[in-house]
Amino acid sequence: MSDREIDRQLVARAQGGDKRAFELLVEKYQRKLARLLSRFIRDPAEVEDVTQEAFIKAYRALPAFRGDSAFYTWLYRIGINTAKNYLMAMGRRAPTSTEIEAEDAEGFEEGEQLRDINTPESVLLSKEIAETVNATIESLPEELRRAIQMREIEGMSYEDIAQAMDCPIGTVRSRIFRAREAIAEQLRPLLGTSKERRW
Amino acid sequence: MKDRISEFMDGELDGEAAGQVIDALTRDAGAREIWRIYHLIGDALRDNGVPTAWEPALMVPGRAQSQPRRARYAALAASLAAVALVGWLALAPQETAVAPVAQQQPPAQQQPPAAAAKASPLRIPLPSGTNDYLLAHQQFSPRVSLQGMAPYVRTVSEQVQESRK
């Protein structure tokens, strides 16, 4: 199953009324979209807001998404348009046209009361997360580190990784999983629900 | 289930097995948390030099409606309690290393071009008794005319207070 197929299935569920399925897509793409928009908008708080708004628009427009393009491509266009509109409303220079699709993926009203989505703002995870991840990665056994880097950074399939590491696919699967869990274990305290006195 | 989520998100599961994982993800908060963390890890690994590596707000369609009000606030507050807004002011020249021991990293110190006229000031830690000064000051801040009491939350860790009574 390709990545596009994963998204297609999640979208189908979301279109069928399963809001949680959309939430999974949000979780998958929100940082990627925010990184993209931060090329145009400097203030991190504003990038957050615009990213939020883009996801809200995507959610509302989901019934009209037909799957002609990949979900992220569609989301990306909405994100760019949202950022463009925001910048223009702020009187700032909008990004150049090479970055913006001519086709407008939106077709709904602005300013409607959004009763169906509740959007808590400002959950900002930061350099601390990135540093914890990188520190843990460095401390992993080499075969785990190589496996997860090939998967996440180079985007290789298990089969390709198995070839590169000269091991069975099952071993690749296990190494990637173990690497993720080792890092997750370090991250969980940072993401936990207990209140921590950090300063 | 964790290992299946790991496999599924890499596109290495098909058909019924994949459907089962999606079922679990849409029904179980614990599974969603796994999905969240694993994707966070991937993004952190791929982070390609944007000044701040951070995660924006999580859209939660409909979730807030199913939770009682108090729990919602607690959840929001708790999640914020775990974060530090480091790197947000990558360009701000005037952050000092704050006295509290818990501080994770000294922020960048840069000299703003505007201060060229004056010699750069000597940086010191926040004085002990800072909170008392802040409290005494806030009362006269015109911000209160616009925001009410909100500006009063600007205080520092109590550790700073201890050395002088």
Place this chain on the structure above:
Amino acid sequence: MMRGLLGTALVPAVGTALVLAVGAAQAQSPETLSWLRKIHEATQRLSYTGTFVYHNGTRSETSRITRYVDGAGDIEKVEVMDGVPREIVRTKDMVRCYLPESRVVKVDRRVDQRTERGFPALVSERFTALARHYELSLGETRRIAGFDCQAVLLSPKDDLRYGYKLYADVKSGMLLRAVTVDSEGNPVEQFTFTQLAIGNVTRDMVKPRHAVRAWRVEHAEAQPTRLAGWGLAAELPGFEKVTELKRRLGESRPVGQMVYSDGLAAVSVFIEPLEGRGDPVRTGLASMGAIHIYTREVANHRVTVVGEAPAMSVQRIADSVEFHRPR
């Protein structure tokens, strides 16, 4: 390269250029001023409960705020949910700060009613004076925490002060977000509501959470007074003295306080006698988001200047504090 909030060049110095700038500001400012008044009135008129986040670049804190109004007056409570637990309750006459971890409650009687919130005419006059030092304009509208908000922009005319972006609910005037920005437009501090409900507040919602039996009580005992001999060699343009008093800090340290303000930003000058006690004075600048604190020794006193203005302004004020023994 100094750019104001709207991307237009700031007027760098007082003079004929300022006259033009003031003229331009006045063309826009009646509408903006009425927004500021509306925002102020909301703080007087409305009852509400909400959750807001304070960011200052090194940290992020969530707090709950509640305001209750009835015929007898109003009570406001802020409870900080992160970091050191603390709670601040303001009634008509007093501000009390509860610190459960150290079991201390700090009590401050509200002293100078002229700078306080209960006098709309004087506050309104203060807002008009803002136009001298800030370019006032309206920005975009956007939704924050479910409310349609109007951005009100205050762009400083010099680099002695910060700029502000205020976002107010178009219906009620309630301020949903306040951002303090530096001369390059970067945020140095932000308050933003993540949840707000107007109305439906009962009196028990503003009761302090803590029973303070056996806590230490620190009374500020503030009284307006003339701090004889003390003053500034040169006042910072736009910052006028708005109050002068003596009070206690912490457990019982007597201190003099002078407050200077331009109508929006305020700087306090604290003066404490050394008399051979306490730590030696360490001269220098410390910072906390939009607040800077400069310490130095003058005439055997510790002078601590605390301001919501750029570090350079705080230091300039501190450097100009002087004492001339009264004859």
